[in-house]
Amino acid sequence: MSANIFLHELRAHLRSVLTWSLSLLALTFFFMGIFTSFASQAELMNTMLAKFPPQLLAAFGMNGMDLSTVLGYYSFLYLFIQICHSIQAGNFGFGLVSIEESELTADFLLSRPVSRARILTSKLLAAALSLLLTDLVVVIGSLVALNLFRDGRPFELGTLFLLFLALPIFQAFFLALGLVISLLVKRVRNVTPYALGLGFGMYLLNAFSGLQGKVIFLEYLTPYKHFDANFIVQNTALDTPLVLLNGLVTVLALAASYWLYLRRDIPAVV
Amino acid sequence: MTIIELSNLTKYYGKARGIVDLSINVAEGEIFGFIGPNGAGKSTTIRLLVSLIHPTSGTARVFGKDVTTHGPEIRRSIGYLPSEVFYYEGMKVIDLLRYSASFFPGDCIPRLHELAEYMELDLNRRIGDLSYGNKKKVGIVQGLLHSPKLLFLDEPTSGLDPLMQRKFFDLIRQENARGVTVFFSSHILGEVQRLCSRVGIIREGRLVEISDIRSLQQNNYKKVRLTAADIQPSAFDLPGVTTLQVENDSLRFFFKGDINTVLHKLSALQVTDVTIEEPTLEEIFLHYYE
Numbered sequence: 001m002s003a004n005i006f007l008h009e010l011r012a013h014l015r016s017v018l019t020w021s022l023s024l025l026a027l028t029f030f031f032m033g034i035f036t037s038f039a040s041q042a043e044l045m046n047t048m049l050a051k052f053p054p055q056l057l058a059a060f061g062m063n064g065m066d067l068s069t070v071l072g073y074y075s076f077l078y079l080f081i082q083i084c085h086s087i088q089a090g091n092f093g094f095g096l097v098s099i100e101e102s103e104l105t106a107d108f109l110l111s112r113p114v115s116r117a118r119i120l121t122s123k124l125l126a127a128a129l130s131l132l133l134t135d136l137v138v139v140i141g142s143l144v145a146l147n148l149f150r151d152g153r154p155f156e157l158g159t160l161f162l163l164f165l166a167l168p169i170f171q172a173f174f175l176a177l178g179l180v181i182s183l184l185v186k187r188v189r190n191v192t193p194y195a196l197g198l199g200f201g202m203y204l205l206n207a208f209s210g211l212q213g214k215v216i217f218l219e220y221l222t223p224y225k226h227f228d229a230n231f232i233v234q235n236t237a238l239d240t241p242l243v244l245l246n247g248l249v250t251v252l253a254l255a256a257s258y259w260l261y262l263r264r265d266i267p268a269v270v
Numbered sequence: 271m272t273i274i275e276l277s278n279l280t281k282y283y284g285k286a287r288g289i290v291d292l293s294i295n296v297a298e299g300e301i302f303g304f305i306g307p308n309g310a311g312k313s314t315t316i317r318l319l320v321s322l323i324h325p326t327s328g329t330a331r332v333f334g335k336d337v338t339t340h341g342p343e344i345r346r347s348i349g350y351l352p353s354e355v356f357y358y359e360g361m362k363v364i365d366l367l368r369y370s371a372s373f374f375p376g377d378c379i380p381r382l383h384e385l386a387e388y389m390e391l392d393l394n395r396r397i398g399d400l401s402y403g404n405k406k407k408v409g410i411v412q413g414l415l416h417s418p419k420l421l422f423l424d425e426p427t428s429g430l431d432p433l434m435q436r437k438f439f440d441l442i443r444q445e446n447a448r449g450v451t452v453f454f455s456s457h458i459l460g461e462v463q464r465l466c467s468r469v470g471i472i473r474e475g476r477l478v479e480i481s482d483i484r485s486l487q488q489n490n491y492k493k494v495r496l497t498a499a500d501i502q503p504s505a506f507d508l509p510g511v512t513t514l515q516v517e518n519d520s521l522r523f524f525f526k527g528d529i530n531t532v533l534h535k536l537s538a539l540q541v542t543d544v545t546i547e548e549p550t551l552e553e554i555f556l557h558y559y560e
Contacts, residue, residue: 104356113346
């Protein structure tokens with residue numbers, strides 16, 4: 001790790017951290033703010049939801065979701081937090097080395113007396129810390145909002161912390177996968193479409209596999225399935241095999257990224 | 271001591287040719303000129319030497335160490351000025367240069383200010399606001415601030431006005447006087463001629479010739495120009511004469527061989543004007559590309 005690269009990267013991520021943190025904070029407070037009025041009507045809501053076809057509910061990740069409980073309601077918000085996280089982490093992953101290459105500053109950085117492994121490690125750690133900071137804001141914001149707006153209803157703090165624990169592992173997946181894809185394709189010209197594609201693609205994969213009503217192979221690939229809030233809240237546990245699968249994909253993607261980056265030819269101006 | 275040692279260095283980008291079978295040695299304290307037209311493989315060679323790209327085959331050693339395995343160590347003593355300079359647009363010049371300095375041991379900040387003052391570089395501007403020439407100056411300061419032992423200059427003068435070019439050349443000469451080895455790539459021969467002691471000519475990825483700049487000029491060709499009444503071009507149809515041009519009463523050609531044969535022919539003529547001179551590197555160079 002090189003402290004100077006790490007700090008330089010961190011500074012570059014600052015704006016992303018601020019924007020996402022504030023947006024997620026606003027989303028959390030807005031969402032939790034209407035819990036009271038929602039919960040009082042929740043029995044009605046639940047009966048209405050029960051009338052929807054289960055496939056449709058599954059598509060929105062609302063299967064077995066009890067909106068009258070604090071955590072049942074929070075699970076719904078959690079899905080949006082996940083989507084935002086996947087896009088932010090994907091952005092960092094896709095942009096980690098490709099932005100320097102498309103803006104042609106890679107020549108400068110890579111001609112400094114530092115090994116590529118150290119450069120990549122510094123960049124990854126800076127991105128990881130930035131994601132964790134965003135997380136921290138979400139966690140604190142959620143704790144405050146839940147306590148402010150829970151309307152005297154109880155909730156299991158342990159389960160909530162399981163949801164919190166899942167967030168960084170979820171982010172790491174998109175960071176690592178974005179990075180390895182950016183190193184596999186020839187040149188990433190614009191990071192955002194890739195990040196949106198990966199984030200929403202994974203979400204849709206989960207939604208559509210839910211729509212099928214039966215487990216198909218593909219859904220094992222998506223972190224939305226690995227860290228399904230409904231599952232966590234209903235079982236007060238993470239789905240261990242799927243979490244391990246998720247971790248394995250992340251580790252493999254990271255290992256492949258190092259392997260590729262150390263052998264990479266940095267493109268020149270043409 | 272040999273500072274740069276290329277042996278059979280080859281680089282292909284997929285099927286596209288970069289450089290082929292390049293073998294060059296550059297000694298300590300030399301200013302080595304590397305000339306060739308655009309796309310000949312000059313930048314590819316330099317990018318291989320600073321480990322931005324990896325060789326397909328062959329080896330490149332700098333300071334006696336292989337560039338693929340000892341990159342970071344080698345780069346501690348290297349200054350690199352790319353042909354196109356790109357830096358973090360949002361940063362201020364001083365912050366970028368400080369960032370660059372932070373990679374090297376020792377205190378480079380006094381030298382940074384010295385160089386910036388010499389190159390008349392405004393340190394407080396944002397890089398994104400700089401003109402191309404000013405960005406190039408940032409590149410020069412960035413390449414020199416850590417007092418490297420070896421300099422890679424890839425077409426360094428593009429974008430600099432003539433006054434700055436002269437200052438820059440003086441700077442390189444000063445560095446060279448301190449013992450710094452310089453690898454200077456260019457397609458402008460005049461500047462290579464002004465600065466370099468030895469020159470390698472590269473064409474379509476292959477080395478065409480390596481030679482002393484003097485022997486390149488002296489031992490090979492003379493440029494002859496003469497004016498005489500009733501001139502017969504056929505009189506100079508000698509072995510060793512190339513690119514013979516006739517223009518009214520004057521004749522121009524290049525000659526390689528014993529100059530006495532030309533003088534002999536001349537003595538028979540009633541000439542009004544004669545010049546026999548060294549061809550410029552430009553003219554020699556054109557010859558290599560014919």
